[in-house]
Amino acid sequence: MxxxxxxxxxxxxxxxxxxxxxxxxxxxxxxxxxxxxxxxxxxxxxxxxxxxxxxxxxxxxxxxxxxxxxxxxxxxxxxxxxxxxxxxxxxxxxxxxxxxxxxxxxxxxxxxxxxxxxxxxxxxxxxxxxxxxxxxxxxxxxxxxxxxxxxxxxxxxxxxxxxxxxxxxxxxxxxxxxxxxxxxxxxxxxxxxxxxxxxxxxxxxxxxxxxxxxxxxxxxxxxxxxxxxxxxxxxxxNWRHPFDEAQTEPAAFTALDGSTSTVRMMSQDVKVPAATVDGAQAVELPYVGGTTGMLVVVPPAGEFEAYERTFDVERLGRIVDALEPQRGYVNLPRFExxxxxxxxxxxxxxxxxxxxxxxxxxxxxxxxxxxxxxxxxxxxxxxxxxxAVDEQGTDAAAATGSVMNFVSLPPTILDANRPFLFVIRDRPTGTVLFTGRVVDASAAQE
Missing domain, CATH: 3.30.497.10 (Antithrombin, subunit I, domain 2)
Structure with a gap:
């Protein structure tokens, strides 16, 4: 890309x-x-x-x-x-x-x-x-x-x-x-x-x-x-916390139709706002400056379509209100x-x-x-x-971030290996700038 x-x-x-x-x-x-x-x-x-x-x-x-x-x-x-x-x-x-x-x-x-x-x-x-x-x-x-x-x-x-x-x-x-x-x-x-x-x-x-x-x-x-x-x-x-390209590896992604494909999966150990609400994993990845962020929501396995039908402003608000800083691994496919x-x-x-x-x-x-x-x-x-989203953010011009090494292995707070929703919002006002979904990451990496 x-x-x-x-x-x-x-x-x-x-x-x-x-x-x-x-x-x-x-x-x-x-x-x-x-x-x-x-x-x-x-x-x-x-x-x-x-x-x-x-x-x-x-x-x-x-x-x-x-x-x-x-x-x-x-x-x-x-x-x-x-x-x-x-x-x-x-x-x-x-x-x-x-x-x-x-x-x-x-x-x-x-x-x-x-x-x-x-x-x-x-x-x-x-x-x-x-x-x-x-x-x-x-x-x-x-x-x-x-x-x-x-x-x-x-x-x-x-x-x-x-x-x-x-x-x-x-x-x-x-x-x-x-x-x-x-x-x-x-x-x-x-x-x-x-x-x-x-x-x-x-x-x-x-x-x-x-x-x-x-x-x-x-x-x-x-x-x-x-x-x-x-x-x-x-x-x-650019992401406030860029992904390290060296940690982007092939991984399985299960599409909405149940088929499985191998995609390029970004991964990083990071402390970001995260929550589990109604069984769905959610993290907000901030951009530089901290005023905007991408909220990624991964519904429970096999429940994407039912969850998406009820993804309204009230549910979005509950997710945002529940976000708290957590440290762990975030796995997110590159997509365009x-x-x-x-x-x-x-x-x-x-x-x-x-x-x-x-x-x-x-x-x-x-x-x-x-x-x-x-x-x-x-x-x-x-x-x-x-x-287009990659290791650097939605503008891939900045250098990759340094790898942070820890003694203990943190938990995975988001694993987007199946269909997910994303919302890019202005954090101070709460304005939704973009909303979307990735139901076939393989098609988004061609």
Whole structure:
């Protein structure tokens, strides 16, 4: 695998196909997006408000993951719910009526609109600021920053792509600029839909270091497209306690279908937060800086599918609350895979139905239908994710850690030799950044 690894996720919304679009047509040979920027307004959000937002987004995170894993029960899977909910929050800013209420329910929004967008503003600033004040003492002792990538990076950025000539409401654009960053990129879907699609894909690729190269497939953008709202999250980090590559050895992994294969299994003796809850082993492997970590949960043997069905925000909370520092061996396979999915059906199952119905959608908060010649609705929602984990973390640039020798043999506190779940979360806020599962480690090492 490539030694420069990144965990990168992006999601996009094609928020509308206008009937009878009357925008002027101008062909663009070269299309580029404005540089990503932080939201224009500095929010005033207290801890209770931010906690309420995170509780709702985490509930949506695991609800969405449950819908997606049901569709692909035998596949490895990863999704970034924070990326999806930020893109959808920008769409929600222009929603009204029943469409708005369905979105609030499906996405777990409980704050009033002003507080909601301000809280997303604060959360984006908080998450994107992780690593800016990284203490060198938190780096592995062998880390050499000569030609290596930075040991920790987390960024969330947004971009808005709208048909030129369409009179989008000032209130809508102002909300997006103030709380989500990035101004409106005026493009011409009518005359140059594929050129715009390629420009959007190029922006996503640039924000994710080419890990997500084609979020929008051919044909996804048409002359009837009016607005595309995109979010990209880029995360790369070294483990606080790197695994020693010399201790990575072949080991058996039992896949979900019961077949056994030989995989490269990392192993280390380490003191990390760990717990056994409801029969499942759980450890949280921190990244440098300690503000983020990967929670790995190995359900009881033979019970993965039943356990996964009940892996909700309450169960996640019980696991996190039970974590206590323990010393022992952690065995975790190296893995690398990507997930591509469309979110319309999962979102409809969660209750967000009107947004996708051209006759029922209410997005007049984006633009006045009487002035645009048609009704806006959400056409498609694309979501791509990529993950690679090895001895150094989710960015394999740092040197391997030194081997610690002890007189006595510590116990094994995690043995991921069968299907497991993983959650990458921001520890201070509790925000779920990514959630996934590995049910076939052999397929994730090809």
């Amino acid at each position: 490539d030694r420069r690894r990144y965990l990168s996720v992006s999601s996009a919304l094609i928020a509308g196909a206008l009937a009878g679009c009357t925008a002027p047509a101008t062909s663009h040979a070269d299309i580029s997006a404005s540089a990503p920027s932080m939201p224009a307004r500095q929010p005033d959000v207290d801890d209770d408000t931010l906690d309420e937002l995170v509780t709702g987004t985490n509930t949506f995170a695991l609800d969405l993951f449950d819908e997606l894993r049901t569709a692909d029960a035998a596949e490895n899977l990863m999704v970034s719910p924070i990326s999806a909910t930020v893109a959808l929050a920008m769409t929600y800013a222009g929603a009204g009526g029943t469409t708005r209420e369905q979105m609030r329910e499906a996405l777990g929004y409980t704050l009033d609109d002003e507080q909601l967008h301000a809280a997303f503003n604060e959360l984006q600033r908080t998450l994107s600021g992780r690593g800016e004040t990284l203490d060198e003492e938190d780096l592995p002792s062998e880390y050499d920053d000569g030609d290596d990538p930075v040991p920790f990076q987390l960024s969330l950025v947004n971009a808005i792509w709208g048909q030129e000539g369409v009179p989008f409401r000032d209130e809508f654009l102002t909300t997006l600029e103030n709380h989500y960053g990035g101004g409106l990129n005026q493009v011409d879907f009518v005359e140059n839909p594929d050129g715009v699609r390629k420009a959007i894909n190029a922006w996503i690729a640039d924000q994710t270091d080419d890990r997500i190269e084609e979020l929008l497939p051919a044909g996804s953008v048409t002359p009837r497209t009016v607005l595309v709202l995109t979010n990209a999250i880029h995360f790369t980090a 895979f990507d997930s591509e999915c469309k979110l319309e059906k999962p979102l409809e199952t969660l209750g967000m139905t009107d947004a996708f119905d051209p006759n029922a959608a209410e997005f007049s908060g984006m633009a006045d239908p009487s002035e645009t010649g048609g009704n806006l609705f959400v056409d498609q929602v694309y979501h791509d994710a990529y993950v």
